[in-house]
Amino acid sequence: MTQTFKKTIKAFRSTFLDFVADPFYVPEAECVRYIPDGLLILEDGKVKELGAYDQLQDKYADIPVTAYPGRLIMPGFIDTHIHFPQTEMIAAYGEQLLEWLSKYVFPAERKFKDKAYAKEVATVFLDELLKNGTTTALVFAAVFPESVDAFFEEADRRNLRMIAGKVMMDRNAPSFILDTAESSYQDTKKLIEKWHKKGRLLYAVTPRFAPTSSNQQLQLAEKLLQEYPDVYLHTHISENLNEVAWVKELFSECNGYLDVYDQAGLVKERSVFAHGIHLTDQEFQRLSETKAAIAFCPTSNLFLGSGLFKIEQAKSAEHPVKVGLGTDIGAGTSFSILQTANEAYKVAQLRQQKLSPFKALFLATLGGAKALCLDNIIGNFDVGKEADFVVLDLRSTPLMAFRNPDAIPKSLEELADRTFSLIIMGDDRAVQATYIMGELASSQQSG
Amino acid sequence: MTQTFKKTIKAFRSTFLDFVADPFYVPEAECVRYIPDGLLILEDGKVKELGAYDQLQDKYADIPVTAYPGRLIMPGFIDTHIHFPQTEMIAAYGEQLLEWLSKYVFPAERKFKDKAYAKEVATVFLDELLKNGTTTALVFAAVFPESVDAFFEEADRRNLRMIAGKVMMDRNAPSFILDTAESSYQDTKKLIEKWHKKGRLLYAVTPRFAPTSSNQQLQLAEKLLQEYPDVYLHTHISENLNEVAWVKELFSECNGYLDVYDQAGLVKERSVFAHGIHLTDQEFQRLSETKAAIAFCPTSNLFLGSGLFKIEQAKSAEHPVKVGLGTDIGAGTSFSILQTANEAYKVAQLRQQKLSPFKALFLATLGGAKALCLDNIIGNFDVGKEADFVVLDLRSTPLMAFRNPDAIPKSLEELADRTFSLIIMGDDRAVQATYIMGELASSQQSG
Numbered sequence: 001m002t003q004t005f006k007k008t009i010k011a012f013r014s015t016f017l018d019f020v021a022d023p024f025y026v027p028e029a030e031c032v033r034y035i036p037d038g039l040l041i042l043e044d045g046k047v048k049e050l051g052a053y054d055q056l057q058d059k060y061a062d063i064p065v066t067a068y069p070g071r072l073i074m075p076g077f078i079d080t081h082i083h084f085p086q087t088e089m090i091a092a093y094g095e096q097l098l099e100w101l102s103k104y105v106f107p108a109e110r111k112f113k114d115k116a117y118a119k120e121v122a123t124v125f126l127d128e129l130l131k132n133g134t135t136t137a138l139v140f141a142a143v144f145p146e147s148v149d150a151f152f153e154e155a156d157r158r159n160l161r162m163i164a165g166k167v168m169m170d171r172n173a174p175s176f177i178l179d180t181a182e183s184s185y186q187d188t189k190k191l192i193e194k195w196h197k198k199g200r201l202l203y204a205v206t207p208r209f210a211p212t213s214s215n216q217q218l219q220l221a222e223k224l225l226q227e228y229p230d231v232y233l234h235t236h237i238s239e240n241l242n243e244v245a246w247v248k249e250l251f252s253e254c255n256g257y258l259d260v261y262d263q264a265g266l267v268k269e270r271s272v273f274a275h276g277i278h279l280t281d282q283e284f285q286r287l288s289e290t291k292a293a294i295a296f297c298p299t300s301n302l303f304l305g306s307g308l309f310k311i312e313q314a315k316s317a318e319h320p321v322k323v324g325l326g327t328d329i330g331a332g333t334s335f336s337i338l339q340t341a342n343e344a345y346k347v348a349q350l351r352q353q354k355l356s357p358f359k360a361l362f363l364a365t366l367g368g369a370k371a372l373c374l375d376n377i378i379g380n381f382d383v384g385k386e387a388d389f390v391v392l393d394l395r396s397t398p399l400m401a402f403r404n405p406d407a408i409p410k411s412l413e414e415l416a417d418r419t420f421s422l423i424i425m426g427d428d429r430a431v432q433a434t435y436i437m438g439e440l441a442s443s444q445q446s447g
Numbered sequence: 448m449t450q451t452f453k454k455t456i457k458a459f460r461s462t463f464l465d466f467v468a469d470p471f472y473v474p475e476a477e478c479v480r481y482i483p484d485g486l487l488i489l490e491d492g493k494v495k496e497l498g499a500y501d502q503l504q505d506k507y508a509d510i511p512v513t514a515y516p517g518r519l520i521m522p523g524f525i526d527t528h529i530h531f532p533q534t535e536m537i538a539a540y541g542e543q544l545l546e547w548l549s550k551y552v553f554p555a556e557r558k559f560k561d562k563a564y565a566k567e568v569a570t571v572f573l574d575e576l577l578k579n580g581t582t583t584a585l586v587f588a589a590v591f592p593e594s595v596d597a598f599f600e601e602a603d604r605r606n607l608r609m610i611a612g613k614v615m616m617d618r619n620a621p622s623f624i625l626d627t628a629e630s631s632y633q634d635t636k637k638l639i640e641k642w643h644k645k646g647r648l649l650y651a652v653t654p655r656f657a658p659t660s661s662n663q664q665l666q667l668a669e670k671l672l673q674e675y676p677d678v679y680l681h682t683h684i685s686e687n688l689n690e691v692a693w694v695k696e697l698f699s700e701c702n703g704y705l706d707v708y709d710q711a712g713l714v715k716e717r718s719v720f721a722h723g724i725h726l727t728d729q730e731f732q733r734l735s736e737t738k739a740a741i742a743f744c745p746t747s748n749l750f751l752g753s754g755l756f757k758i759e760q761a762k763s764a765e766h767p768v769k770v771g772l773g774t775d776i777g778a779g780t781s782f783s784i785l786q787t788a789n790e791a792y793k794v795a796q797l798r799q800q801k802l803s804p805f806k807a808l809f810l811a812t813l814g815g816a817k818a819l820c821l822d823n824i825i826g827n828f829d830v831g832k833e834a835d836f837v838v839l840d841l842r843s844t845p846l847m848a849f850r851n852p853d854a855i856p857k858s859l860e861e862l863a864d865r866t867f868s869l870i871i872m873g874d875d876r877a878v879q880a881t882y883i884m885g886e887l888a889s890s891q892q893s894g
Binding site (some may be wrong): 348 | 534535536537538540541543571749751752754755780781790792793795796798799801803845846849863864867868870871874875
């Protein structure tokens with residue numbers, strides 16, 4: 001046997017939970033794959049097999065096993081909307097969207113022309129993501145190409161499945177943070193050539209939002225999507241009522257906010273729109289038809305007082321829209337997808353809706369992967385998928401230990417109860433370890 | 448000098464922040480007492496003096512100093528509404544108020560007839576409060592006198608300034624959790640005699656809420672307030688729209704929810720009403736006139752989907768109502784008053800209001816003390832007050848350390864920014880130590 005054919009095989013024994021279908025449309029019991037005592041076999045960082053320990057142990061008797069007794073292993077969390085240059089400005093006081101951008105965001109992002117600074121922040125940012133169990137994110141960089149290089153260099157070094165892009169914005173903001181339609185096109189093109197599909201990295205064409213892009217810039221964004229059909233489109237939509245009114249003023253020729261992007265040819269599969277709080281029925285339908293996705297960012301939507309996202313409308317049976325969860329750091333208040341799910345539950349409650357723990361955890365994993373059109377390679381433990389996963393501790397604080405006397409749920413009902421407590425009470429401390437392609441990337445002392 | 452005259456003197460050096468007036472009515476700069484390098488002198492557990500270190504150091508040169516460099520010392524947090532028997536049922540899924548009570552609360556509280564069990568939970572509960580920096584709370588026990596004994600015994604052992612009471616409920620709930628009007632009167636009377644003013648403990652007459660008390664029971668509650676004029680009245684009001692409608696049905700002779708309590712003579716100074724989300728303008732006015740207080744419980748109000756409290760109306764200049772923050776465990780989702788303030792900010796934002804960090808921290812300390820009519824003995828560092836305080840770390844996580852490079856704010860503006868980040872990003876980890884009457888009661892490794 002030559003070296004060429006040598007594969008790296010790894011085995012993990014623990015309790016496993018992932019999703020195999022969408023619980024918004026399929027009965028929950030059919031969506032949940034729960035293995036109380038399971039064995040996960042990886043080959044070269046990808047899933048080779050997952051099953052009950054007693055059924056697989058003989059087959060893999062030669063492989064050393066990493067065991068996490070009393071823990072729950074899930075696919076890595078997916079954050080479908082976040083801004084890495086805003087890491088330093090979490091908790092900026094007292095404003096709603098448009099004023100908050102001018103007062104806090106633009107001055108903070110200005111610093112990201114300095115690549116060394118951008119690298120430093122990218123390091124903190126990626127450490128926080130991994131510590132919180134987030135293994136894939138769709139990321140806004142800043143307007144400066146240096147910020148994208150810094151981010152991708154750090155993500156690549158960690159072998160992460162990350163999607164990011166340079167912000168495009170050529171108007172309605174201070175000149176120190178503007179590009180031009182032409183420069184944004186050229187810079188983005190170079191960045192796509194440099195980074196898209198390098199290792200696990202992917203590129204997103206990233207106009208900030210309609211008010212800060214000219215029609216020409218939006219059209220050039222579309223040209224990039226034509227030239228590179230498998231890159232993403234990542235932007236914001238209908239977050240705040242003043243923003244929506246402003247867009248109507250700026251684009252009076254369009255029939256609403258989504259239509260601005262639609263007329264430019266930017267609404268399609270692989271397009272991800274953050275927020276969508278004030279979307280109309282027609283806009284939800286159009287997103288459904290085009291297979292575009294929405295990033296639901298509850299901690300941000302509450303922090304900026306933007307409003308309450310209509311999850312049940314987005315996930316309706318008639319016009320289903322792909323939805324993922326987003327922390328939206330720095331308007332969001334936590335890097336934790338668990339805490340994000342906590343506030344998603346609260347937003348649903350305020351709207352007299354119920355977001356079950358399985359639905360929330362689906363959004364955090366396979367649902368996020370679907371929103372990012374990555375469900376063929378991440379999002380659950382199907383054979384062949386990239387093995388990014390988290391080791392969770394349902395008893396990570398004294399209070400959670402008191403709430404959950406038994407570490408391992410014995411039924412689906414118990415599992416729902418325990419994972420709900422994980423969402424409502426858990427934070428980064430509940431994430432004992434994070435693995436990337438089967439390699440330990442982050443860990444903490446056991447709780 | 449005889450032993451009798453020997454006083455215990457202690458000294459603490461750190462940065463100090465407390466409030467000397469209400470920032471909802473007085474310019475913030477006049478309300479904040481901020482001492483970047485201060486010395487706090489205690490005598491027998493009470494404040495003897497607080498001032499700048501360089502001005503006091505000679506005077507107290509003989510006293511050993513406990514120093515917390517790079518930390519912020521504030522008065523202990525005050526939780527104006529919480530249920531100790533619900534500690535175990537935080538994160539109970541999927542219901543709004545009335546169904547949540549039947550499905551989760553009543554079965555959980557039933558167990559508190561067993562005093563040993565109640566003691567065990569009281570221990571966990573008080574440990575959590577102290578770990579989170581809460582030094583005084585207004586607490587619902589269960590319907591069983593045993594639960595009150597258990598709670599007060601544990602609180603007394605820790606020398607805590609706590610207020611609690613036996614739940615009174617004689618209808619509209621399962622029989623296993625009901626008392627009768629007469630038994631509730633007799634049991635409460637005995638408990639008041641036994642516990643009110645024992646050490647630092649105080650008693651609250653505690654009808655659960657109008658729907659579960661007969662008129663007779665409410666009248667006997669009022670009789671107790673007459674017989675013991677310095678005990679408290681603690682109940683719920685106008686939390687949920689179905690609840691409000693039910694009260695109107697049950698008490699059709701009354702002019703709204705507050706009027707039910709008012710006709711029974713229960714609306715007065717030392718009366719604390721939890722929630723008050725759906726109060727009318729007239730009811731706010733009546734609370735103002737009577738000097739009754741409201742406990743604002745945002746994590747609970749969001750978790751149960753109850754609605755958004757109108758803080759600006761409660762704190763209006765025309766009809767000011769006393770307001771404190773409440774975690775409302777177990778409908779609330781965190782023991783942390785910091786996280787409670789985080790969600791209070793979000794509730795305000797959704798209502799297009801701004802809750803400044805100083806206003807929020809005022810509510811958490813002196814405001815809470817005023818709501819509980821305890822501002823003569825706790826709530827800030829005025830001379831003679833009981834020295835319950837917390838040692839806070841503005842850099843308690845890697846992310847907070849990144850957000851706040853300097854531990855000690857140099858101006859009031861910086862202080863506002865840093866304390867806002869404490870509210871939005873902080874949790875129990877930000878509470879490095881909690882002192883009760885000058886004695887260390889809880890501490891953790893420095894972050």
